[in-house]
Amino acid sequence: MTFAIHGLPVARGVAIGRAVLVASSRLDVAHTFIRPDQVDSEIARLSAAREAVTEELQRLMATLPKDAPGELAGVLEVHLLLLQDPTIRADVRRWVTERLYNAEWALTSQLEVLGRQFDQMEDDYLRERKADVEQVVERVLRHLKGAALPVVAAAAAPRVPRQHDLALEDTLDVPLVLVAHDLSPADMLQFKQSVYAGFVTDVGGKTSHTAIVARSMDIPAVVGARSASQLVRQDDWVIIDGDAGVMIVDPSPIILAEYGFKQRQGELERGRLARLKNTPAVTLDGVKIELLANIEEPADTVAALAAGAVGVGLFRSEFLFMGRHGKLPDEEEQYAAYRAAVEGMHGLPVTIRTVDVGADKPLDDSRHDAAHLNPALGRRAIRWCLAEPAMFLTQLRAILRAAAHGKVMILIPMLAHVSEIRQTLELVDKAREQLDQRGAVHGPVQLGAMIEVPAAALSVRLFLRYFDYLSIGTNDLIQYTLAIDRADESVADLYDQLHPAVLHLVADTIAEGARQAKPVAVCGEMAGDPGMTRLLLGLGLRSFSMHPSQILQVKQEVLRADVGKLTEWAQAVLASDEPGALLEV
Ligand code: PEP
Numbered sequence: 084m085t086f087a088i089h090g091l092p093v094a095r096g097v098a099i100g101r102a103v104l105v106a107s108s109r110l111d112v113a114h115t116f117i118r119p120d121q122v123d124s125e126i127a128r129l130s131a132a133r134e135a136v137t138e139e140l141q142r143l144m145a146t147l148p149k150d151a152p153g154e155l156a157g158v159l160e161v162h163l164l165l166l167q168d169p170t171i172r173a174d175v176r177r178w179v180t181e182r183l184y185n186a187e188w189a190l191t192s193q194l195e196v197l198g199r200q201f202d203q204m205e206d207d208y209l210r211e212r213k214a215d216v217e218q219v220v221e222r223v224l225r226h227l228k229g230a231a232l233p234v235v236a237a238a239a240a241p242r243v244p245r246q247h248d249l250a251l252e253d254t255l256d257v258p259l260v261l262v263a264h265d266l267s268p269a270d271m272l273q274f275k276q277s278v279y280a281g282f283v284t285d286v287g288g289k290t291s292h293t294a295i296v297a298r299s300m301d302i303p304a305v306v307g308a309r310s311a312s313q314l315v316r317q318d319d320w321v322i323i324d325g326d327a328g329v330m331i332v333d334p335s336p337i338i339l340a341e342y343g344f345k346q347r348q349g350e351l352e353r354g355r356l357a358r359l360k361n362t363p364a365v366t367l368d369g370v371k372i373e374l375l376a377n378i379e380e381p382a383d384t385v386a387a388l389a390a391g392a393v394g395v396g397l398f399r400s401e402f403l404f405m406g407r408h409g410k411l412p413d414e415e416e417q418y419a420a421y422r423a424a425v426e427g428m429h430g431l432p433v434t435i436r437t438v439d440v441g442a443d444k445p446l447d448d449s450r451h452d453a454a455h456l457n458p459a460l461g462r463r464a465i466r467w468c469l470a471e472p473a474m475f476l477t478q479l480r481a482i483l484r485a486a487a488h489g490k491v492m493i494l495i496p497m498l499a500h501v502s503e504i505r506q507t508l509e510l511v512d513k514a515r516e517q518l519d520q521r522g523a524v525h526g527p528v529q530l531g532a533m534i535e536v537p538a539a540a541l542s543v544r545l546f547l548r549y550f551d552y553l554s555i556g557t558n559d560l561i562q563y564t565l566a567i568d569r570a571d572e573s574v575a576d577l578y579d580q581l582h583p584a585v586l587h588l589v590a591d592t593i594a595e596g597a598r599q600a601k602p603v604a605v606c607g608e609m610a611g612d613p614g615m616t617r618l619l620l621g622l623g624l625r626s627f628s629m630h631p632s633q634i635l636q637v638k639q640e641v642l643r644a645d646v647g648k649l650t651e652w653a654q655a656v657l658a659s660d661e662p663g664a665l666l667e668v
C-alpha cells in the first residue's frame with residue numbers, strides 16, 4: 084500500500100530505489116557491493132566468522148565459573164542457537180547471493196529485519212530477545228572485521244540486476260536509499276563516496292549539519308521525517324522527493340511514472356544550468372558578484388571548480404577533526420589537507436574556517452555527552468579553541484604554512500566578545516612566531532570573523548576594527564536570534580530566515596561593511612537559496628558562498644537581476660512586518 088511520510092526538504096531532486104535501513108550504531112560497518120565471482124568467498128567469510136563465534140561461545144560456556152549466575156549459561160545457549168538457526172543463516176546468505184552485499188552489510192540488513200519482527204512480538208520475554216540477536220551479530224561483525232574485506236570499492240559498484248514487481252523491470256541497477264533514525268555529520272561524510280542515491284532521517288532540522296553535508300553531496304535528502312525508520316521496512320521501494328521533503332513508500336506504478344518524469348525533468352534542468360559554468364556572474368546592470376564554494380574536505384575543490392566557483396568561501400575544517408576517537412589531526416596532517424585544498428583551487432582564494440566543533444558537530448559520537456544541556460550555547464567553535472590553545476595553535480600554524488602555497492584567508496567562527504577577538508589575534512601572532520622560530524615557511528593571510536551571534540551582528544563596527552573581512556553565518560545567526568535549535572525538527576517551522584530581526588542584522592552587517600569598504604560575504608545556507616538571491620543583492624551583498632551544487636542556480640538569479648531596481652524593493656522588504664509576503668510576488 085502506498086503511503087507518504089513528510090519531513091523537511093534538504094537537498095533537491097528525486098531518488099527512486101530500495102530502502103536500506105541502518106541503525107546509526109552500525110554505520111561504521113562497510114557497505115560495499117561484491118562481484119558475482121566473490122559470492123562464494125564472501126559466504127565463506129560469513130561461515131568462518133560464525134564458526135569462530137561458535138567456538139568462542141562454547142569456550143565461554145565451558146569456562147564459566149561455578150558461582151556464575153544461572154541465566155548466563157542460558158543466554159550463551161540462546162546465542163549459540165541463534166548462530167545455528169538455519170532460517171537466519173539462509174536469509175543472511177540471500178543478501179549476499181541475490182543482492183551482492185558484502186558480508187557485514189548482509190548481516191546488518193538481516194538484523195534490521197529481525198529487529199522489526201522482535202519489536203512486534205506481544206510476549207515481553209520474546210521481545211527482549213532482540214538484544215540477544217544484536218549481541219550475536221556484534222560478535223560476528225567483530226570477527227569479520229579481522230578478516231579481509233572484499234576488494235570491490237563502493238564507488239565502483241557493479242550494476243546489479245534485481246527482481247521486483249514494480250514498473251522498473253527493465254532497469255539494470257536499482258539505486259539504494261539510506262533510511263536512518265539519525266546520522267551524525269561525520270557519518271554523512273563517510274557516506275559521501277557511497278552507493279546511496281538518497282537519504283532520509285527521522286530527526287534533524289533543515290540547517291542541521293547532517294542536512295548541510297547531505298546538501299553538499301547533491302543527492303535528494305529529507306530530514307525530520309519523524310518515524311520514517313519505523314514505518315519503512317528493509318528493502319521497501321521508496322521515492323524521495325527532496326524538493327517537497329516527502330518520502331513515498333511502496334509507490335504505485337502511476338506514482339512511479341510521475342516521479343520518473345520529474346526525475347528526468349530535473350536532469351534536463353541541470354544540463355541546462357551546466358552551460359552557465361563559465362559565464363561571469365554579473366547582473367543585468369553590470370554589477371560583478373562573487374560566487375564561492377563551501378567545502379568540507381579538500382576533495383570537494385573538484386566540485387567547486389566544476390561548478391565555476393571563483394574561490395572557497397568556507398572550508399569547514401572541523402570535518403578533519405571528527406570521528407577520530409580522541410586522536411586529533413597533528414600539524415602535518417592538517418597542513419597537508421589545507422595545502423591540498425589551496426592547490427586544488429589553482430590560485431583561487433581559499434577561506435579556511437578554524438575548527439567549529441560542538442553543538443550538533445561532536446568530535447566523536449562517544450564523546451557527545453548529554454550532560455551539556457544546551458550544547459549550541461556551550462563550549463563550541465572559538466570557545467573550544469581558546470580553551471584548548473595548544474590545539475588551536477597547531478591548526479593556525481598548519482593554515483599559515485598552507486598560505487605559502489596560495490591565497491588563504493582565515494575565518495573565525497562564533498565570536499561575540501572583544502576579549503575573544505584579542506585572544507584569537509594574539510594566538511595568530513604567536514603561531515607565526517613559532518613558525519619563525521623554527522624557520523618554517525609560511526604565507527600572508529587575511530583574517531575574517533563570522534557574524535553568527537546576534538551580539539556580533541550588533542557590534543559590527545567593533546569587529547571591523549580588528550578584521551579584514553566578515554562572513555555572515557546565517558545558519559547560526561537565525562538559530563541564536565530566534566532561539567531555535569537548528570537541529571531540532573520539532574521547532575523547524577519557527578526557523579525563519581525572513582524574520583525581520585534576522586533580515587535587519589544581515590542588512591546592517593552588509594551596510595556597515597560597505598561603509599568601511601571591507602568585504603562582507605554570506606556563507607550560511609541563505610546564500611545558496613535562489614529564492615533569497617534578489618533580496619541579498621538588493622541589500623548590497625556582493626559575495627555569496629554556498630555548496631557547489633547550488634552555484635549555478637544562484638548564478639542564474641544573478642544574471643537575471645538588476646541591482647539598481649532591487650535596492651528600493653529590498654528596503655521595503657526590510658520595513659515589512661511580513662517580509663515573506665513581499666518576496667513571493
Ligand atoms: C553558519 O552558521 O551559517 C555557518 C556557515 O556555519 P555552520 O553552518 O558550519 O555552523
Ligand code: MG
Pocket residue numbers: 496535556558559
Ligand atoms: Mg555556524
